[in-house]
Structures are given as C-alpha cells and as structure tokens.
Amino acid sequence: MKFARVGAAIAAAAIVVAACGGTANSGKTVKVGITLPLSGSSLASAGPARDGALLAIKEANAAGTVKGYTIEPVIKDHAVNGQYDAQQGAKDMTALVSDPAVVAVVGPFNSAVAKVQIPISNEAGLAQCSPANTNPDLTKGDAGKELRAKQPDKINYVRVATTDDIQGPAVAQYAFQDLGLKNVAIIDDLTVYGKGIADAFTAEFEKLGGKVVGREGADPKTTDFLPILTKFKDLNPDSVFYGGVTANGGGLVRKQMPQAGLGDLPYLGGDGIQDQNGGVQGSFINIAGPAAENSFSSVAAIHDIPDAAAFAEKYTAEYKADPGAYSASGYACMQIFIKALADAAAKGDITREAVRAGVTSGASFDTVLGPVTFDEVGDTSQKIISLYKTDMTAADGKGDWIFDKQIDYGAS
Amino acid sequence: MTAPAASADAPSARSFSSAGLVSVAQLAIVAVLLAGALLWMGPQQFVNALTLGAIYALIAIGYTLVYGIIELINFAHGDVFMVGTFLSLIFLTTLGFNGAITEPGLLALVLAGDFIFTMIALGLIGVLIERVAYRPLRNAPRLAPLITAIGVSFILQNAVQGVPPYFGFGPFNANSPQVFPTDWFVTLGNASIPVLSLFIIVTAVVMMIALQLFIGRTRIGRAMRSTALDRDAAALMGVNINRTIAITFLLGSALAGAAGVTFGLQYGVTNSGLGFNAGLKAFTAAVLGGIGNTVGAALGGFIIGFIEVGAAVAGLNRWSAAIVFGVLVIVLVFRPSGILGQQTGERA
C-alpha cells in the first residue's frame, strides 16, 4: 500500500514536470489560486464553482485575453474528513500567499473559512473573490473591519453573491406579501449560515407584521425532526421556514412534515435548499420526494443571467454535466480577475497590488452574471435575490426548482 | 490459583442479567414516570419518543451483548447499523419497491423478507468483523481492540461510500424506500398516531423479548451467559468459546440490522455518516442502563428517546445532545455502573 502511494506520488511528480514543460508558451505564467472544500460531501456544492472558474481560465488562455501571460490555476482543497476545515483553509491561504506568482484567489465557499482566510490575504494584499459567501459579517461593520485589521483601507476580499441580510428579508417579503403567509414556524440547523439566515428572516417577517409562532434548532447530524414538527403542529403555523442546507436536514424536514400532519403547509428556505433536480441523489427534491411540492427557496444571485443558455452549453460541453448552483459564480469571479489581469498586463506588469486595485476600483465588470461592481467593503452591487418554487412535473417528472421572480435590492 | 478470586471480583459487567430481576417497585417507578411523560408531552410525542427509543434500544443491545461477553466497546457497531440501513435499502430497491405498499399481504411479505435478509446479512458481517478484527486481539489489552473497532468503523463507512459513479453511495443522503405507508394514522382523541410508529415499537419489543428468551432459555444462551461470567471456566465445561462469541456478534449485528430496517421505514433516508451519531447515542444508552445488561440497554435506549423528544417539547432542542450527556454524567456519578448495572464493590 505504502509503496504504491509513493510510486503514485513519483509518477505524479514526473507528469507535473512534463506537463509544465509541454504547455508553457512563449509568454510568462501568472497563477490564480482556487481555495474550496473539494472532497467528501462538500464536493457536490463546491466542485461546480471550481469547474466554472477553470472554464474561464481555459477560455482566457485559448483566446489570449491576458496578453503575454498564461494563467495557471493552483487548486487547494481545504476539506478535511470531507468537511470544510478552518485550520486547513488558513494553511492553504498562507501557502498561496507565499507563492509570489499567485496574484489572485477564488474562494472560499464557507463563511467559517473566510473568517480565517481574510486576515491573511488582507495582510498580503492579495485579491480574493468568493463565489458563495453570504454572511454579512465578513465585510460589513465592525466584524468586517476586525478581519481587515492589517490593512483596513485596502479592500482585498470581494464576493459575487449578495448577503444573507438581504436574502433572508427577501424571502420574508416574498412569504408575507406574495404568498400571504402570516404565522411561520422556523427550524435552523445551528450553523453560522442557517442561524444567520433564519434570524434575518425572522426580523423582517415580524417587521412586516407576520408572526413567528415557533423557533427550534436541530443538530446537523440529527435525522429525527418529528418531535419538533409535532410540537409545531400544536402552534398552528401556516408555513415552515428552514434555515440551513439540504445535507443538514433541509430535505428531511420536508419529508417528515406529512408524517407529523403538516404535509399541506408551504415550506420555505434560502439558497441552502436550492439545489439540483429530483433526479440527483441527495438534492432537496430527491430527499423530500413527493412532499417537496409547494416548497419555496431563494438564491442570492441573479437568475436571468444574460446568456444562461450559452453558458450552460459550453459548461456542459466541457464537463459533461449541468452547471451547479455556483458554477456561474465561480466563472464570474474568474472573469473579474481575468479582466483585472488583462488591464494590469496592458499597463505594464501584473502585480498583486495592480490586480487588487483593479478589482476594487469601483469599475464595472462584465460577467456571466451581468455587470458587477464592488462597493466600499467589497460586496457586490448586484443585490438581486431570485425566488424559486418546486414543480414536481418538471425535469421529466423528477421535480425541479422553477424560477418564479427576482427582486433587485440594488436600487434602494 | 488466582483465577477463582479474579473471576469472583469481576463478574459484574460480564453477566447478562435477565428480566426476572426487575422488581415490582422498579416497575412501579417506570409506570409512574411513563404516565407523567404521557401527560406532559401528549400521546403523539409520547409515541415519537417510544419510536426513537425503540431504534436506539435495538442498537444499544448490540453494544451491551458484545461488551457483556468480551468487555469490548465495539465502536464499529454504529457503523454496522448504518450498513444495515443500506442493506435494507438495497433489498427494497433491487426488488423494485420504491414507494408505499398499501396492500397488506404484500406489505407483510416484503417487510418479512426485508427483516430476514437484512438481519442475516448484517449478522454475518458482524461475525466476519469479529473474526478478522477482534478475535486475534482477544487477550490483548483492551485499548487494542478498541482501536481496531475505530478502524473498522472507518472501513465500513468507506465501503458504503465507494467511488460514486461506479459503485457505492457517496457521502450523500440516499433515499430509503418507505414501503410502510406513512399516512396511516390511528386517531386517539385529538392525536393521530402513525401506524408505522406502532409497528416499529411492537417489532422492537417483540425482538427484545425474543432475545431475552433466547439468552435465558436456550442452550446457546446458556453458553453465552457462562462465557460472559467466566470464559475459562466455560471452556473447561465444554463451551466452544469462539463459536459462542461469534453467535453473540451475530445476534447483536442482527438486531442492529432490524434497527436499520426500522430506521429506513421511519425516516426514509440514510447516509454513510449516520453510524457515528446513532452509535454514540446507542452506546450512551447502553452505559446509562448498565453496560452488559440487555434489559438495561433497552431501558437506556427508551430513556434517551424520551430525553431527546422531551428536549424538543420543552423548546430546548438546541441543547439536546448536551442534555443527553449531562444526564449520563449525573447518573454515572451517583450510580457508577448505570441504572441496572450491578455495583462493583471495591473497584467503584
């Protein structure tokens, strides 16, 4: 076993060397890091973001977008035991920072990792773009400043997803105004994301005049939600909101609602339960089964991306799979960096500072998500929340999320 | 010789006590507690607690059987249960049953087949694990088999995960067919009790009684008890120790298989990472009841079911795991050998 592994490592090393020799063109090489949780159960959601970013690099290299340079991705996986790991994330960021050829980083996926990575990338002045972080504390207010303690004025972390303090209220408004729901019962999965979005939902829903009749938290490892749901039944809610992700129980709660006699109530959630169609193992609709009917979810990003069909087509051609929820976001992050790299290359030399300044200059970037600019703390100007509803007849009867509407909060 | 003295001083955890030892006073206490719980949480939550408790109890018995006979905390047992959920899933989907079966005759047939297949297959897996990972270490210090148990647990998880597009289920949630209709209810006052829950509770209780009878009344059961009491003396009396221990693993794993089937029916989902948490709770149940004692394990399982559901009823679900372990610590401080465990005298 051990020898086989050593052998594999040597073979791997040999191929890396050969590959480098083969693909190097006349120009110089510039590296962009990709730091995501890419193994175990994290792979399903973060893998498509990586693939989106890699696709953008491949296209830019083929087209020679960054004149005189070839972009080389440096992929770092910070999942340990199949779960994102903050310590490993910090180590990967330190490693990326230490490589002078790395001028920008795409990632991370989870807010807990962003919290340890931002102080490091900020100190190094290395531009970082997250395709998926939605926790407001990463950029805004005192919490955001705390993370940028070293260089408070040099914004280096940006994100293309909008924040939960917009997403949660958006779902609340949708529930109250569009669906006419007044008494909601809430379960969260006790994680930073789940609790955060449930809190944001609660605040807005109560402000609108709705009533939160019950609020419980359930451990991500639990499979038995019947006690909570049975309790909710006595509180007579007209809907159930789940703050959390499918893997932590988002689908299971829905599946068990009929068993608790709550099957006919609408079910609401954020982007944590918005995943692939019912034919994909482990997706919300797949787990909830027929009970998934009458469920609503959101995505903290634009739905009507300008060229959705074209993007899906080239993504599928490359990876033989449909784009995931964050493929376009990963692609957009990389597009933004490629633009900044091209500008820097045109002006002279590509440096970290040139890339960072380019990304956060307030300029508008033309991305697959539409035009994107970043505000004074690095949040995207594109504050659009898309809302979805399940349709069990879609995807050849397997069920899928159907786009309902999108709300733009950018204007206000 | 030191042997008689040694065995006289360490029998406590090694003997399987039988139900006959439960006194009238103890039964009365249990009855009062149950009545109180029923009044407080209402019939529907009461049934929820019994259902959850029944599944924990079935797994906990496996821990306690193995501990009783070879004093090993079989950390892989939770994962054995997890494999059971997948065996049941494979059985049902292979036969093409993906949804509820409303025709009672067919349902009974499918369920019987599912239980028999899963329990036998998993029992054999349990025996295999014992043969490969534990038997060679039978006389080693106890930390050694404990570590192999952790290793076996990793191996089982990976075996189920496999390499997804080719074989295995990956690290994701997988749907287990709920062949028992989840929309059958018995109405009791204003509460509607799922028939499935009643089925699970009755099945579990029947199996526990059968196990007690098996241990108490059969020849093999007697061999198990004598091996637990004093392995060497039993061997001298002609008991085949290896076979008896293998049968113990067979029984424990088969019950975990039954738990796996009921779990799939109740929750309709399984996951290769399921074993850890389920095993942890079941192990806690076994210790709470007094490890080595099968009645204690069942009792512990139900107690944990009631604590978890009670936490939800009280609005403390966020603290659920902390309450379970808090109760465990408190019970052990006052009764160091668990609720039904015999006290260990000078070693306490």
Next chain:
Amino acid sequence: MSVIQDVKTSAPAPGIRDRVRGFAGRHRSTTIIVMMALIGIVLPILAAFPPFTLFQTQIGWIDGFTNAGVFVLLAIGLNIVVGVAGLLDLGYAAFFAIGSYTYAYVASPFGNSILGIDVAATFGDAVGVVFWPMLIVGAFVAAVFGILLGAPTLRLRGDYLAIVTLGFGEIVPIVFREASTVTNGINGIGGVYRPWLPGVGTFSGVDPMPYYVTTVALVAIVLVFAYRLVESRIGRAWEAIREDELAAAANGINTVSTKLLAFALGASTAGIAGVLNTAKLTVVSPDQFTFTISFTVLAMVVLGGMGNFWGVAIGAFVIYTINNVILHSLNEFFHGLGVPVLQDIDFIQLQFLLYGIALVGMMLVRPEGLFPNSRRKRELHQAIDEPGEDENTLSEVTEEGGR
C-alpha cells in the same frame, strides 16, 4: 530508561552508539532540546527542496509544520492520559476548546467586552504580548476543567470514564455554541490578537516563521516536562496504576489523586495547544472542536506508540502530514488529470479507508505502535504471544492495565 540501563549493564565496553544513548539517558532534557532544535532547523530547509516543493511552497510547508505542531502537542498531552496512565479519554478536544476560548477571551475585543477589561488599551501595539502569559493561563484553566470533570468521574471504571469524557467532549462545544450572549454563539470570537515579541513585533499572518519557532520551542518544553514527569515518582505511580490499579493502591498510591493529576496535566497540554492554535487562526468557533479531533489525536497516540513521547510526537507529525498535505496533493493532481475513474476517486475519503486499514493492521501486527515504549511493548507482547499458559492471570493483569 530501562532500555538504556539494560544496554549499560550488558555491554561493558560501550561503542559510540551506546555512549550517545548513555548520554541521552543521563541528560534527557538537554537531548530533547538539542534534538528539537535540530529538527526545527532541518525541516524548513528540507521543505525548500524537491520533492517537498512539488507539493507546495516552502512557506506552505512551514505553516503546515506549525499546524502539525499543534497536533503534536495534543498527542503528547493525550499520551500522558492514555499512554502513560492508561485512562481512556475520548473527549480530549474539549480541553483544546477550553484553551482556545481562554485565549480568545483575553486577547480579542469581544472577549474583553465580556470580561470587562481592555488589554488593547493597556498594551497598545504590543497587545499580543499577552500571548506568552496566556500560554500558562490557558494551561491552568484547562487543567481546572480537567479536575472538575475528573474529580467525580475518575472513580468510574475505564469504560465508563471513556463515555463520560466522550460526553464532555460533546457538551463543551454545545455550551460554547448556545451560550451566545457570552460566547457569541456559533459565529465564534474573531479578531483575536496575534502574539507579539520584542524584536519580532506582532507575528504576521503571511510569514509563519515566528509561529513555527514558537511551536517548536513549545513542543520541546512540553516534551522536557513530560519526560521529567514520567521518570519521576508520579510517572511510576501512573504506570503502576495502568498495569494494576488494585496493586498500586495496595502499595500506598493514592490512585484517585494520581489519576486526577494525569488528567489535569493532559488537559493543560491541550490548553496550551488551544492558545497557540487560536493565536494563529485569530478566530475561534465551536465547530472547530469536533469529535474527529479527539479521534484523530487518539489514533496518533496509538499509531505512534502509546507511552513513548517521541513516538507519539512523530506519529502525530507523520499522520498530520499525510492527511493534510500528501493526500490533498494527490487529490488535486489526479482530479486535474482528467482520467476517468482516477479523477473520480476521492483521496480524502480514501484517506479514511487507509486510516482504518492502518489502525486495524497496526493493532493486529504491531499493537505497540510504530515507536513503542519498551515497557508497554513487553506488556502487549506478553499478552499476545503467550496466551496459552496462565491465561487467567495475564488477562486479568492486562485488563487492569487498560483501565
């Protein structure tokens, strides 16, 4: 110790090797410090050359070595509890958490607001100087919790102790998660100050070298303490309890307080590791202290060689490096290759398969671990190699030993 004495008596004319061993035996502390200094210097140099540079940059390696050092500290601490005193602790991560939070309370704006102090105002730019005394405070606080947990539970038999510690390991993160008014809940405490040292200034998040040197020094100090303790009267008492608690008690050892001391010292080492790790990550949150950490550290102790501090330290280092560097590199490499099957294999998942096989295989073939403690090895081999004769006595003795 015993090995060295054997060598000395059996070889009247010692060669150079024996002389070195003899010196090492007589000057244990000096040897540890010299060895750690050597290792500390050699590792970063090695990391600058192939094949190491094929995996990641030298800085990346040094940062990885620092993280590995945290696990080495944890493994050394757990070795006192499990390897030397024979008490099975399955909730060791709880003490790691307590050390981490202790530092975060004293060295962050949020923590200060809870405690009603303001270290930033007191020390200004040099606020990170609190790191140094906090190493001791963190160790102390963790030890106090170790005693609080141990006092009522250490009289339990070994297996019950295992489940109680396991429960404690689950309870502690839940308390940090749910007592949100004083712990900031699941979001954890951020903005923790990095250490400060005269001449170095505040440690940098970009350059791991100061952290690395600190970690190497801490490992050396903890190793010296651990060896001194184990070779003292207390160490012999621990071993006596491990091998036969009744006999130890009969010989006048206060078993409860001796076990409690092992528990407290093990906890305090985890506390030190927690302070160091938090000072490096600058964030502490309840989800960092999962059961996986307790199990990983236990596996490090077992694979490295229970009872032998150098062994567990090397075991921890090797396992960490394989887990967190080599398998990840293989994953990244094969996934980038685009070959079907190979790119679908998840080496991180495979890591656990290999891990499982290694644990089972190690116990079957070499239960004493890679670098065994000589006495522990004899115990284990006695029990396994001669099961036939006098089995009762032996199995009773070893069972006691495990408790």
